[in-house]
Amino acid sequence: MATSTRRFDVPVRPLRSAVARALRDLGATRISWTPDGSHVTATIHWSLFNRGELLTIKITKRGKVTVNSRLGDVLQHFWFTCGAPEAIKNYQNCENFFDALEDCLDERAQASRRSVVRT
Numbered sequence: 001m002a003t004s005t006r007r008f009d010v011p012v013r014p015l016r017s018a019v020a021r022a023l024r025d026l027g028a029t030r031i032s033w034t035p036d037g038s039h040v041t042a043t044i045h046w047s048l049f050n051r052g053e054l055l056t057i058k059i060t061k062r063g064k065v066t067v068n069s070r071l072g073d074v075l076q077h078f079w080f081t082c083g084a085p086e087a088i089k090n091y092q093n094c095e096n097f098f099d100a101l102e103d104c105l106d107e108r109a110q111a112s113r114r115s116v117v118r119t
Contacts, residue, residue: 016059065101
């Protein structure tokens with residue numbers, strides 16, 4: 001299991017939208033949000049040999065995003081029992097999610113700048 005946290009200077013609603021888009025961009029399935037939108041879980045499929053990794057994401061009103069990654073497949077866990085490969089894969093999942101999230105936030109910022117009409 002791996003956990004990573006970053007803070008973004010973005011209002012919570014656009015941040016939640018960017019999280020949802022980042023998950024879609026990563027090909028996530030089984031996406032499930034809590035009613036208040038503060039937590040989301042999703043399953044990601046990185047390759048044929050590495051299926052069923054579970055991401056749990058917490059979003060605070062102050063822009064803090066915490067991602068937890070763990071292997072969700074029993075067979076997968078069997079292949080990674082020595083610990084280090086599992087830790088590395090989970091860390092990569094967290095980093096890949098944050099890369100995708102930052103890309104979505106960058107696109108949002110660029111679109112916002114384009115929509116400003118200069119006189």
